[in-house]
Amino acid sequence: MLYSKLHTILRNFSSTVKGNPAEQCRFDHVFSFPTVKYIALINRLKIYQLYATGLVIPSSGLMELCNVVSENTFFISSYIGLTGAAVLTLGTFPFRNIIGHLYISEDDKKIKISSVGFSGKRIDRIVDVDDWIPLLEMEPKKTDALFLSPQLRDGTKYKLFIKFGVVRNPARMSHILE
Structure with a gap:
């Protein structure tokens, strides 16, 4: 508890010291995708x-060398661990860069994108509106029905699941992003 309070104080202090104007402007929440927490x-x-x-792999290797467990424990644990890691890595590859929340600044010049990274952590990125390619300028894709x-x-x-998300301010979102 003390650590979280200290972390909050230091984060607030460092953001005021930095003086980054993109972090200091106010953002309106225009889109959220509630299922993003399960994907993360x-x-x-x-x-x-x-x-x-x-x-587990080094531990099972050491226990096998000390004759605490049977002979093939190292190979079995290596096979299960590495295969499970490979399957989870390949299975979650499509779940990268899914937009969980979109924010638009009050002056309509910045967009804050909150997405899920490779490791499941939230990645916040603030970009100019000019850096966002409007959705209507892009060619249609087969996956547009889903995202x-x-x-x-x-x-x-990025991947934007508008069909399954909650659009909080459709007028501002369509005006800026399309």
Whole structure:
């Protein structure tokens, strides 16, 4: 509890010291995708699997050398751990860069994109409106019925599940993003 309070104080202090104008402007919440927390949990599961595999494989090897467990324990634990990690990594590959929340600044010049990263952590990115390629300028894709694929000028691609999300301010969202 003390650590979280200290962390909050230091974060607030560092943001005031930095004086980054993009962080200081106010943003309106225009879109949220409630299911993103479950997708983030699945993405975090692969990290936990990799940590557990990294712990179990050497332990089982040492126990096998000390004749505490049977002979094939090292190979079995390696096979199960590495196969599970590979399956989870490949299975969660499509769940990268899913937009969980979109915010638009009050002056309509900045967009704050909150997405899920490879490890399941929230990644907040503030970009100019000019860096967002409007959805109507992009060519239609087969996946548009399920999710839209917005893109930034630097080549970063996201997945936007408007059909399953909650659009909080449709007028502002369509005016800026389309």
